[in-house]
Amino acid sequence: MSENVFxxxxxxxxxxxxxxxLVKSVDGLTFSLERGKTLGIVGESGSGKSVTSLGILxxxxxxxxxxxxxxxxxxxxxxxxSQEHVRGxxxxxxxxxxQDPLSSMHPFYTVGDQIIEAYRIHHKVSKAVAKKHAVDMLxxxxxxxxxxRVDSYPHEFSGGMRQRAMIAMALSCDPELLIADxxxxxxxxxxxxxxxxxxxxxxxxxxxxxxxxxxxxGVVAELSDDILVMYAGKCIEYGxxxxxxxxxxxxxxxxxxxxxxxxxxxxxxxxxxxxGTPPSLINVPPGCAFHPRCPYAxxxxxxxxxxxxALADTGGGHLVRCHLNRTERRKLWENEIKPxxxxx
Amino acid sequence: MLLFVVSIATFAIFFLVPRFAGxxxxxLASRYVGKAANDQIIHETAIKLGFNxxxxxxxxxxxxxxxxxxxRNYGPGVEHCPAPCFGYSYVTQNPVLPDLLDRLxxxxxxxxxxxxxxxxxGVSTGVISALRRGSFFDRFSMGIALAGVSLPIFFTGIVxxxxxxDQLGWVGDVADWxxxxxxxxxxxxxxxxxxxxxxxxxxxxxxxxxxxxMLETMSDxxxxxxRAKGLSESMVVLKHGLRATLTxxxxxxxxxxxxxxxxxxxxxxxxxxxxxxxxxxxxxxxxDLPQVMGVTLVAATFIILxxxxxxxxxxxxxxxxxxx
Numbered sequence: 001m002s003e004n005v006f007x008x009x010x011x012x013x014x015x016x017x018x019x020x021x022l023v024k025s026v027d028g029l030t031f032s033l034e035r036g037k038t039l040g041i042v043g044e045s046g047s048g049k050s051v052t053s054l055g056i057l058x059x060x061x062x063x064x065x066x067x068x069x070x071x072x073x074x075x076x077x078x079x080x081x082s083q084e085h086v087r088g089x090x091x092x093x094x095x096x097x098x099q100d101p102l103s104s105m106h107p108f109y110t111v112g113d114q115i116i117e118a119y120r121i122h123h124k125v126s127k128a129v130a131k132k133h134a135v136d137m138l139x140x141x142x143x144x145x146x147x148x149r150v151d152s153y154p155h156e157f158s159g160g161m162r163q164r165a166m167i168a169m170a171l172s173c174d175p176e177l178l179i180a181d182x183x184x185x186x187x188x189x190x191x192x193x194x195x196x197x198x199x200x201x202x203x204x205x206x207x208x209x210x211x212x213x214x215x216x217x218g219v220v221a222e223l224s225d226d227i228l229v230m231y232a233g234k235c236i237e238y239g240x241x242x243x244x245x246x247x248x249x250x251x252x253x254x255x256x257x258x259x260x261x262x263x264x265x266x267x268x269x270x271x272x273x274x275x276g277t278p279p280s281l282i283n284v285p286p287g288c289a290f291h292p293r294c295p296y297a298x299x300x301x302x303x304x305x306x307x308x309x310a311l312a313d314t315g316g317g318h319l320v321r322c323h324l325n326r327t328e329r330r331k332l333w334e335n336e337i338k339p340x341x342x343x344x
Numbered sequence: 345m346l347l348f349v350v351s352i353a354t355f356a357i358f359f360l361v362p363r364f365a366g367x368x369x370x371x372l373a374s375r376y377v378g379k380a381a382n383d384q385i386i387h388e389t390a391i392k393l394g395f396n397x398x399x400x401x402x403x404x405x406x407x408x409x410x411x412x413x414x415x416r417n418y419g420p421g422v423e424h425c426p427a428p429c430f431g432y433s434y435v436t437q438n439p440v441l442p443d444l445l446d447r448l449x450x451x452x453x454x455x456x457x458x459x460x461x462x463x464x465x466g467v468s469t470g471v472i473s474a475l476r477r478g479s480f481f482d483r484f485s486m487g488i489a490l491a492g493v494s495l496p497i498f499f500t501g502i503v504x505x506x507x508x509x510d511q512l513g514w515v516g517d518v519a520d521w522x523x524x525x526x527x528x529x530x531x532x533x534x535x536x537x538x539x540x541x542x543x544x545x546x547x548x549x550x551x552x553x554x555x556x557x558m559l560e561t562m563s564d565x566x567x568x569x570x571r572a573k574g575l576s577e578s579m580v581v582l583k584h585g586l587r588a589t590l591t592x593x594x595x596x597x598x599x600x601x602x603x604x605x606x607x608x609x610x611x612x613x614x615x616x617x618x619x620x621x622x623x624x625x626x627x628x629x630x631x632d633l634p635q636v637m638g639v640t641l642v643a644a645t646f647i648i649l650x651x652x653x654x655x656x657x658x659x660x661x662x663x664x665x666x667x668x
Contacts, residue, residue, distance in 0.1 A: 059571055091574030098572075103565040107664055108587055118573040153663045169573070 005072075006209045007033040007056070007177055012069035012079075014048075014055045021282040025051040027233035028069070030311075033226075035176065038203065038210040040220030040241070042256065043230035044278045049213045052230075053179045056211075057096055058086035073177065092122040095175035097199075099182035101162035105154040111138070111165045112150035119172045137168040141198060160191035164198065171202060178203065179211045184219060196223060217260050221245060229253050232279050232289035235311060239318035249320040249329045251294050254337045288323060296332060300324055350644040354637055355403050370395075406431060406637065430641065431634035433627075440638035444620060450521055451619035453531065454538055454611065455604035459597070461543035462550055467593065469547070470554025471586060477559065485551060492548025501541045501614035508537060521618055538615045542608060546600060553596060557589035564588070591661050595654050602650025606643025 014026040026048045033039045041049050054060060056071055061083045071078040073094065078086055098104035105114055115134035116127060123130070131150065138146035141164040154162055163183065170178060180199060184192035200223060203210045212220055220227055220241070227244040229237040229252065237250040248254055255274035276293040279285055291297040291304040300323035311321045322329065370383070370390050394402055408414060409429035425432070430440035469489070473482040508514045515533055522530040561567065562585050570584045571577075607621030616622075620639060627635030659665045 054568075057572055059568065087574050087576065089574070090572060096569075096572045098565060098569060100565060104569045106566040106570070106584055106588070108662060110663075117575070121574050155664050169569075 004034045005032045006035045006074055007211075008070075008072040009056070010070040010072070012052070012055060012071060013067065014051050014060055015066040016064065017066065018282070023281045024233050024284065025281055026055060027284075029228075029230075029233075029235055031226075031228050031235070031238060033177075033209045033211065035209050036203070036207045037225045038200075038212060038223050040224035040227045041211060041213045041230060042215065042217060042220055042227060044215060046278050046281065047230040048233040048281075049215075049230055050181050053096065053181050053211065053213055056177075056179065057090055057094060058083065059090075061086065088122075091118055091175070092173045093175055094177040094179065095170040095173065097163075097166055097170045097178065097180040097183050100186045101159070101166040102154060102186075104166060105162065105169075107154060110151050110153055111157065111169075112152075115150075115165070115169045115172050118169050122173045133172065134168075137172050138165065141165070141168045141171075141202070142194075143168070159187050160194065163187060163191075163195050167195070167198065167202070171206065174206055175208060176206075177209045177211070179213070181213045182215070183212065185214070185216070192219075199223075217245075217256055229256070232284050233281060234289065234321065235319070236290065236321045237319065238311070239316075243316075243318040247318070248333065249314060249318070249326070250322050251296050251332075252290050254333070255293075257341060258337070288321075296324060299328065346648055347641060347644055351407070351637065351641055352403070354640040355399075355406065355633075360399065406634075410641075430638035433635050434632050435630050435635075440634050443635075444623065444638055444642055447618060447620050447623050449523060450617055451605060451607055451612070451621065453524065453535055454542065454608055454617060454619060455601060457535055457539040458542040458546065458604070458608075458611075459601055461539050462545075462547035463597065465543065466547035466550025467554045467586075467590075469551040470556075471558055471581065471589075473551065473555045474558030474562065475581065482555075486555070489548035489551045492544050493552075495545075497541060497545060497610040498614050500544055501538070501611065504537050504541050505615075534617075538608075538611050538617060541614075542604075542611045550593060550596070553593055554589060557592060558585055561585050561588045591658070594657060594661060598650045598654030598657070599647070602647040603643075605646040605650075607639065 009032065010030050012026055012029045013024070016023040016025060029048075029052060031039065041052065043049050051060070055065075055067060056073075056078070058078060058081075060067060067079055069079060073089070076089075078089075105111065109117075112131060112134045115137060116130040119125070119130045119133055120127070125133075135146045135150050138150055143149050143161055143164055149157075149161075154165070157165060163186075167183075178199075183199065184195050187195060196219065199210065199212075202208075210223075212223055214220055224241050227237075227239065227241055228235055229244065229250065231252050237244065237248065237253050239247075244253060245257070248257060252274070259273050274293055275295075279289055279292070285292050285305075287303070287305040287307055288294070288297070288309050294304070297304040303323050307323070309321045309323045311319050313319055314326055320329070324332075370386050390396055394405065397405075405414065409425065409431055411428070413424060413426040413429045414431075415424050425439055428441065430444075432439050433443070436443075469485050473485050476482050515536055522534065524531045562581075567580060567584055570580045575584075605620075607619060607624050609621035609625060611617070612619040612621035613625055620642065623635065624639040624643075626632075627639055
């Protein structure tokens with residue numbers, strides 16, 4: 001573990017016992033993040049991305065979830081820590097931006113009140129001081145006329161403004177770790193770019209560690225230093241952004257890249273969707289969880305159906321969870337996938 | 345407008361239905377005179393009460409009384425009944441409105457006291473049940489709530505009287521009605537059982553409503569946001585969860601209270617409280633039209649007022665309802 005690591009997650013498992021069986025939402029996730037760096041977590045709906053982020057914030061504690069593994073934040077272990085202790089860190093040391101800013105803000109309180117509340121949980125200051133801070137924060141995230149808008153309700157904001165207000169709320173206590181869960185999914189494309197730019201600017205300003213959770217590879221391509229691809233609660237590929245985009249080795253990542261609409265493609269060409277749907281987390285397929293949808297599962301024979309592949313380092317910290325050997329994967333990528341993606 | 349419709353409907357029911365059933369003006373009048381009365385007296389009474397006039401005229405007389413007041417010839421002289429005049433009881437010959445106003449404090453005491461009890465118990469039970477869904481407390485209190493909604497007042501009322509007054513002696517004998525201003529202790533002693541009995545019925549509904557609302561609210565995104573801010577769980581529940589849940593509860597509360605102010609008929613009858621509800625029951629069993637009309641209009645007024653207040657309050661409680 002290097003000195004600079006700020007967030008270190010080791011073998012994190014978050015399982016929910018239900019009447020139908022054990023839901024293994026997150027099943028042995030390991031990653032780390034330094035200050036000032038950005039990690040993108042990518043995957044389809046239900047792959048465990050959001051559960052992971054809520055787990056880091058300790059929001060599954062005491063809610064019937066079985067949590068194991070370790071989460072080290074700035075040298076402090078959080079999985080074993082008391083709920084009250086983690087609550088004290090939430091909002092102050094680590095904060096979160098949610099997907100849908102309209103439903104994520106309380107409809108009955110003004111935007112200002114909600115930022116003031118967030119600030120005063122961790123700072124013993126008067127309401128007037130907190131309000132000044134709220135106006136300040138709203139101005140910093142680019143909301144015009146913050147003195148006036150601080151008294152508006154969330155429904156009086158536009159979608160983009162609301163997400164800016166949400167960001168202002170999350171940043172009000174200068175968190176060192178910021179988790180953005182699909183921060184732009186509910187926004188117009190033009191606004192998406194503004195919000196992403198804003199987050200990067202603010203991240204630089206605060207030198208915070210940033211986790212961006214998304215199903216949109218386009219978003220992480222621009223922002224992330226590292227990318228972690230999740231499938232059925234497990235990490236299936238983890239590496240630098242260049243690794244994932246230029247040297248991807250897992251068939252699922254290939255699928256994600258193929259499903260990404262691109263402007264430079266011929267309009268007549270079809271996308272290359274991944275066939276089938278993500279597995280139920282109660283009945284995860286035996287062996288490699290991706291094998292029922294994997295076009296290359298045949299190549300590794302029965303092994304794909306019986307044995308869970310290990311997450312193996314292919315060199316330089318690029319981790320892949322696949323039964324195919326490195327040569328086979330390189331060959332498939334160079335000969336079959338890359339030419340198709342490029343000609344399209 | 346609504347009051348107008350209500351008054352016509354009530355008037356029609358109590359005036360026209362007996363006519364359709366074949367009763368003549370004299371038949372109607374015969375109810376208001378003694379058993380020994382002969383046909384002559386009955387006929388004179390019918391004329392005095394105006395039963396021979398066309399229905400429109402009778403209704404017009406009633407409406408006129410409300411807006412400008414009427415003069416009434418009671419034999420020895422003429423008495424002016426100032427507006428709003430709901431007319432005179434056929435039976436007691438008393439003007440209706442002062443009688444009703446005399447009874448209002450009783451119904452008010454009953455309804456407001458019970459409201460405090462049911463809101464406090466209903467809402468808190470609902471919140472705790474929602475937070476501990478599936479626990480023993482939840483199942484137990486929802487079971488009690490089911491009983492609360494299902495059991496009629498005249499059952500729970502009489503049972504509670506038998507247990508708490510007669511067997512346990514926790515409350516003294518119910519004395520005659522004593523206003524709060526005269527003797528608060530006797531006032532409360534007289535009302536505690538009616539409060540609890542009436543509140544039991546309503547608290548059950550409020551507990552279920554609050555529980556359902558809290559279950560929904562607590563899974564909303566903004567609750568997650570509140571937790572992510574580092575807010576303590578009690579603040580999350582009270583400031584964020586309950587705040588959103590209370591909006592529908594407030595609506596129901598306004599309407600229930602308005603309805604009750606028009607007379608808690610069963611409760612007042614069961615506990616012999618001489619409130620508006622008891623007045624209504626007596627009026628109806630005596631076929632005393634002016635009294636019935638008076639009670640109906642007063643009750644309808646309360647309900648309409650309550651609706652109006654709820655609508656106005658809604659804008660205060662839910663900023664999304666406010667006009668831009």
